[in-house]
Amino acid sequence: xxxxxxxxxxxVFQQIVDGVRMSVAxxxxxxxxxxxxxxxxxxxxxINPNTVAxxxxxxxxxxxxxxxxxxxxxxxxxxxxxxDEERERCLDAALQQLVTAxxxxxxxxxxxxxxxxxxLAPLTLRKVS
Amino acid sequence: xxxxxxxxxxxVFQQIVDGVRMSVAxxxxxxxxxxxxxxxxxxxxxINPNTVAxxxxxxxxxxxxxxxxxxxxxxxxxxxxxxDEERERCLDAALQQLVTAxxxxxxxxxxxxxxxxxxLAPLTLRKVS
Amino acid sequence: xxxxxxxxxxxVFQQIVDGVRMSVAxxxxxxxxxxxxxxxxxxxxxINPNTVAxxxxxxxxxxxxxxxxxxxxxxxxxxxxxxDEERERCLDAALQQLVTAxxxxxxxxxxxxxxxxxxLAPLTLRKVS
Amino acid sequence: xxxxxxxxxxxVFQQIVDGVRMSVAxxxxxxxxxxxxxxxxxxxxxINPNTVAxxxxxxxxxxxxxxxxxxxxxxxxxxxxxxDEERERCLDAALQQLVTAxxxxxxxxxxxxxxxxxxLAPLTLRKVS
DNA sequence: GTGGTCTAGACCACG
DNA sequence: GTGGTCTAGACCACT
Numbered sequence: 001x002x003x004x005x006x007x008x009x010x011x012v013f014q015q016i017v018d019g020v021r022m023s024v025a026x027x028x029x030x031x032x033x034x035x036x037x038x039x040x041x042x043x044x045x046x047i048n049p050n051t052v053a054x055x056x057x058x059x060x061x062x063x064x065x066x067x068x069x070x071x072x073x074x075x076x077x078x079x080x081x082x083x084d085e086e087r088e089r090c091l092d093a094a095l096q097q098l099v100t101a102x103x104x105x106x107x108x109x110x111x112x113x114x115x116x117x118x119x120l121a122p123l124t125l126r127k128v129s
Numbered sequence: 130x131x132x133x134x135x136x137x138x139x140x141v142f143q144q145i146v147d148g149v150r151m152s153v154a155x156x157x158x159x160x161x162x163x164x165x166x167x168x169x170x171x172x173x174x175x176i177n178p179n180t181v182a183x184x185x186x187x188x189x190x191x192x193x194x195x196x197x198x199x200x201x202x203x204x205x206x207x208x209x210x211x212x213d214e215e216r217e218r219c220l221d222a223a224l225q226q227l228v229t230a231x232x233x234x235x236x237x238x239x240x241x242x243x244x245x246x247x248x249l250a251p252l253t254l255r256k257v258s
Numbered sequence: 259x260x261x262x263x264x265x266x267x268x269x270v271f272q273q274i275v276d277g278v279r280m281s282v283a284x285x286x287x288x289x290x291x292x293x294x295x296x297x298x299x300x301x302x303x304x305i306n307p308n309t310v311a312x313x314x315x316x317x318x319x320x321x322x323x324x325x326x327x328x329x330x331x332x333x334x335x336x337x338x339x340x341x342d343e344e345r346e347r348c349l350d351a352a353l354q355q356l357v358t359a360x361x362x363x364x365x366x367x368x369x370x371x372x373x374x375x376x377x378l379a380p381l382t383l384r385k386v387s
Numbered sequence: 388x389x390x391x392x393x394x395x396x397x398x399v400f401q402q403i404v405d406g407v408r409m410s411v412a413x414x415x416x417x418x419x420x421x422x423x424x425x426x427x428x429x430x431x432x433x434i435n436p437n438t439v440a441x442x443x444x445x446x447x448x449x450x451x452x453x454x455x456x457x458x459x460x461x462x463x464x465x466x467x468x469x470x471d472e473e474r475e476r477c478l479d480a481a482l483q484q485l486v487t488a489x490x491x492x493x494x495x496x497x498x499x500x501x502x503x504x505x506x507l508a509p510l511t512l513r514k515v516s
Numbered sequence: 517g518t519g520g521t522c523t524a525g526a527c528c529a530c531g
Numbered sequence: 532g533t534g535g536t537c538t539a540g541a542c543c544a545c546t
Contacts, residue, residue: 006326007324009222011328018233021233025232097223098245099245099249100151102249105220113246116241117242120231120238180537182521196518198520201517201518209343210344212338214337269520270522280486312522326531328532329534330532345493345494352485354506362405362412364412371503378499381489399545434546438546441545
């Protein structure tokens with residue numbers, strides 16, 4: 001289930017991308033599972049179909065999902081979907097942003113580790129080729 | 130020292146904001162210290178002075194720096210500008226984004242903790258009123 | 259409705275900020291309400307769109323409004339963004355300025371109270387988390 | 388005694404103007420009293436003499452003080468130093484700013500009145516022609 | 517020389 | 532059409 005939060009800083013299409021990525025990462029969506037159709041999801045989320053199409057296009061380009069004409073959109077078999085370099089860059093950016101937030105908000109490093117551990121706990125990470 | 134990376138996803142003015150924030154957080158810039166002048170930094174970074182002015186304006190609104198016309202821009206005395214709930218909210222958002230990145234990129238939680246610890250090490254947290 | 263007074267000591271963008279703040283404070287603009295578009299308000303007030311954008315950016319940083327690219331700018335849900343100490347500081351500064359004005363202009367305290375009461379009457383204070 | 392607060396939003400010369408106005412309003416400086424010399428005050432406050440000169444010039448233009456060549460600067464005899472219209476404008480501006488601050492900070496009107504009364508109490512207002 | 521404001525016009529991202 | 536960013540250049544206020 002994907003939810004659109006209007007107050008979110010991320011654009012709508014990005015929220016969809018992140019939502020699908022999370023569902024796949026947590027195992028909620030397994031390889032071969034069928035995603036909601038572009039029009040169906042758009043109607044369900046009450047947003048423009050073009051926005052859903054854009055999100056699906058991004059996920060397809062990334063290799064996480066595949067579309068089969070006339071059938072639907074499916075989660076791909078797990079493999080190295082992004083290059084190592086690309087993954088590094090993404091992780092670095094996310095880490096850097098967290099560190100900046102911590103620094104400017106004056107939180108204690110120990111507290112951060114505890115909270116991160118709590119957040120990370122429910123994640124069932126999938127092995128990637 | 131602030132560096133502008135053109136390939137960075139963040140806009141230029143945001144990179145300046147983050148750079149100053151980090152410098153203050155690490156103690157590289159102490160309260161009362163004078164920042165580079167708007168025009169001076171713009172020339173040094175080879176960008177438009179208005180871009181620097183925008184970054185400095187954001188930092189001023191945030192309460193991290195203070196500007197005096199005709200004199201310059203200075204680091205403010207540390208104080209707690211945001212409410213506890215707001216700080217909580219900001220930290221949660223940053224953590225959530227990191228978790229999303231980790232999950233969708235398939236990194237191992239242990240590695241994240243190590244990298245975060247390394248990033249956090251140089252932080253000298255400022256006492257806040 | 260926001261009005262720009264060219265003879266005003268405040269810069270134009272500040273008049274917009276104050277105008278929106280008052281509209282929200284009086285309940286004229288409720289949470290979730292859509293503000294005039296940047297370009298639309300600029301045309302209406304016969305000023306440069308960047309000036310409106312600057313005012314909206316300030317209000318966004320303040321947490322009073324939220325903007326969604328391609329959609330518009332909206333009044334945020336009320337929340338306590340500033341710490342109690344910071345609110346105290348702001349109020350003190352405003353009070354002090356009024357007292358200075360009163361003292362140096364030779365007004366009678368009773369008159370001030372009456373006028374202040376009249377100004378304060380239309381205020382519908384927002385509940386804050 | 389005038390104090391310059393570097394963190395103050397007001398420019399230095401304005402702080403001097405306000406300081407003298409307050410001293411006169413509270414009766415600390417009586418008509419005919421001699422002010423500190425331009426150079427003396429500048430040295431005492433560790434600021435540029437031009438800044439003091441600018442403040443004194445503004446106060447002279449306003450009619451609050453008078454300079455006698457080769458003798459010094461003195462507080463003028465009380466009279467209507469500003470036009471009614473001018474006084475109205477100043478008071479309105481100060482009131483409006485206070486109201487905006489109150490509204491956006493979510494303070495209760497009753498509390499404001501109490502605090503204002505407390506601030507106003509020590510003022511010994513001088514009758515003005 | 518310092519910062520602050522405003523204008524004008526360009527390009528991008530989003531829906 | 533929406534907001535966001537950046538550039539370029541002008542003018543003002545302060546020291």
